[in-house]
Amino acid sequence: MNVKRFFSKLKIRAKLISIISLIIITSLTGMIFFASYFFKDDTKIRAVELNHKVAEVTSLIMLTDFTSLVEKLNLMGNTMIQQFPQKVLFTDLFFTNDKNLLYVGIAARKGDRLLFENAIFNKSYFSENKLTLANMNTINALYTESFFAAFNNEATVQNVSKSFNVPVIAVALPFQKNPNQSVLSIIIGYVKLDKFLRAFPARDIFETFMVNRKGDVMAHSEGKVILSHGNFLNLPIVVEMLKSRLDNGQKRYRDADGSYRLGSFKKIGFSGLGVIATVSEEKAFAAVYKIQRQNILIMIIVLTLAIVIVYFFSKTITTPIIRLFRATREIEEGRFRVDITPASEDEIGELTRSFVAMGLGLEEREKMKEAFGKFVNKEIAEQVLKGGVKLGGERKTATIFFSDIRSFTAISEKLEPEEVVEFLNQYMTRMVNCVNMTRGVVDKFIGDAIMAVWGAPVSYGNDTENAVNGALMMRNELMGFNKGRGGVKKPIIRIGCGINTGPVLAGQIGSEERMEYTVIGDTVNLASRIEQLNKPFGTDILISEETCHLIKGIYRVEPMRKIKVKGKAEAQQIYAVLGRNDDPDSPKNLSELRGLLGIDANVNIENPVEEEVKYEILE
Structure with a gap:
């Protein structure tokens, strides 16, 4: 936190020097790192190859020497078990020819x-x-x-x-x-090892030795290791050789001194013997580390020169940047028309012109957003401006809501057109606010009817519960709206709400000249049919069986008589919503609900008499 505060107080010039210095350090460090890495990797490959080659060649020499020794011992043995006059001469000749x-x-x-x-x-x-x-x-x-x-x-x-x-x-x-x-x-x-040890000369950085299957040293470039009967079973490269099923291999390991070594082994193919060649990484990579030190010195020199140059050059660009910074603050505060002019024709000048144009563009966008939001739901407007609404349609699971004012035609006939508009605007404002507060989207107004959607274009996970909460809020808002009303000019308003949940097709639908975001499908049609049943059932909020299943245990509902809806083969069970289970003041039954809403308790449940029968109430 203290480091952040320190850098936040630095002047632009100091920050510019710091940033450029950081870039130079990062670039040169990266270059040094990768150059050293690849050089080191190449050196490692060469060291491993050379290790392997030394082990392989030495192993081949050892195999030849042991093969020769086996043949010689067998020949001497066969001579020893035979009886002939020159036997002693022959046996002495073996030792004369091979003094080892x-x-x-x-x-x-x-x-x-x-x-x-x-x-x-x-x-x-x-x-x-x-x-x-x-x-x-x-x-x-x-x-x-x-x-x-x-x-x-x-x-x-x-x-x-x-x-x-x-x-x-x-x-x-x-x-x-x-x-x-x-x-x-x-x-x-x-056998003396004089001949064998010629294959194990002392080298500057390489160490070569031969061990048996117990890890005992048989041959080594240092005679004292052989004389002390050294055992290298604790060396990881020896362990690797003894457990390997292959006759050769390599391994990077740490020795007793903590130094890393590169080791290769080659099995001789005789008596479990193997030749191991190792090299110290420190000595193998000495040239790499020397180049690293030289590169670091070069980086320090370059960085010093860069800081001096940047210091003087930064004076020519800090002033325009400060002006741009102040203009940014103005845009943050909502003043999109910034009063700055380019001071140069370079990139900063172009940036200044672009910044001014951007401010004007943001001003225009804000105006468009405000105007757009008056005709389209604000959430949809933001999604359209962000490109979040797809062209065409997409399948979604959503909760559809319909509401309608009871006897609106009779009410409107008694009012002047201006009074109807004023009354509707007051009513719609309250109802739309309920939709917005529960994260719903008003899809459209159909005269006095409202169609709203929860779950499109954005789902919040509990869309069905939000929709029913919105309907209950409308019930309370309407009761508040009706207070002080009564008479011809201010009639009591009653509404019916229908809610259904299911799959819909959501998207921008219309012609090339005019499109609107809406939802269509059988789920929408059923929600509309359910809303129309409030009048014959004497209720204000009806929900489908699918919706009821999703909110089970949250609300107090009462099943109504099943209905047969046009376009549906099976009878539909619908439910009246009395209130939330956690609301102690909500109605306990339909009688209480009707009394609260002022609905006649003696409801005559009849089927509609229309040219087009959209539903049928079943016995």
Whole structure:
């Protein structure tokens, strides 16, 4: 609220500077944002692609190396179980050709331990590091549980670097099988990771490593991670790889330090191993953030220049704007003829001329609205001026009302024409006010009769209740109107009202030269017929069964004898409205109503004797 008050007190020049500054800030900020966004998005795509490529290439290298290792171990195993003179020479040759190979053993399972039937080792390495077969037996015992998986026809890879103080893995494979393909013995090979780690070089922003299905690190660009037997099972990218059914994928995640990283994985297809390549977003997007800082500096410079220019330029436009503002106040107060002249030929000058023309147009519109409202209901006039009334017709559910002065012809014959007009104007003013107060629309005057509509052109939801309320108001108004009346020149007036609710066709109906808004349909015809029944029934307000159903419980009504209406196959039940249930002073029965209205209690209910019979009262 304080901010609003502050800006409301600013001068136009200050507001103009503020607005233009805001536009410049918004525009440049948007430009910086979108440029950075797209650049960042492009950088991210490239980083993800590169990540994926590194993981894929590294995985392919690992698959090749492991395939070669499996073949070599199987060849060595087959050599070890055979007996021939040059056996030792051949086995030593394996270690000579591959110095990373440290130990190969063939073992069978005996209870919860391994029984090594045959074993060979890299004599040169063992001698240099003072290792013996007894040491290897101890190391093998440490990883026995992991090696047991090979008896289930699964290859297993285990990080055993702690036992050697250098990066070393142990690979266990099923070796000898019986005819039922059950594994009888496994072959275990210990291999230094020197060759493998060539595929995991240290990079500036990328980190690449290999894990097994337990999340244990098998290979990493940092040797200390391997030697410490690191486990990355808590990393979201590792979790994603282990649970994924696909052999590759990527994920954005937050590491233990809270930094976001982009990660990609590629499963090797051997022993549940997978290669993961990650990159820090901060390092990957360093160029993006640098450009953002440069763009912000440019924005500050541009904004400063813009404020200086706008400050001097605003002096040339604030005066005409202030004059337009004062003219706006005059129009708000209803003075549409504003006395301002254009001070320039630019857009503000054109705006001033247009503003003056607009004032004259509003003045003309107001005059038209006032004149139009005298001949057409004000609500319809406003809807027509707003374009809210459709050309042609539209189906609506509405409540139709008809009223008529009883014995009007006899009354008018006793009065001069001027007196008839004066009397009708006084009567119509009171009745129309009742319609307007209950949100109804006077459709037309038919001599002394009034036709009104609730629910068209606008419905308020409780149109039927409003219509009956309007009729009850007319009853009270008429009793007030009749006070002090009596005699030839001021006769007592009695009216009949008929109300019906149902579907109608509402719209502008007429010829091309003259149209009027009205409603037509069977609902209208029945309302007119019901109004005519007030005289034979000795009532003043009659409603249809449909109307009665919609206001059930709100009004005190009394059923009348059924009628047969022209154009209707079935008999119609109509009801006399006595008053509202919440009105303690309303009549309790027809006798009280007739006494209140001065209607003869001995009503002779007869069918009409006319050339055209419009209704018939049934027994």
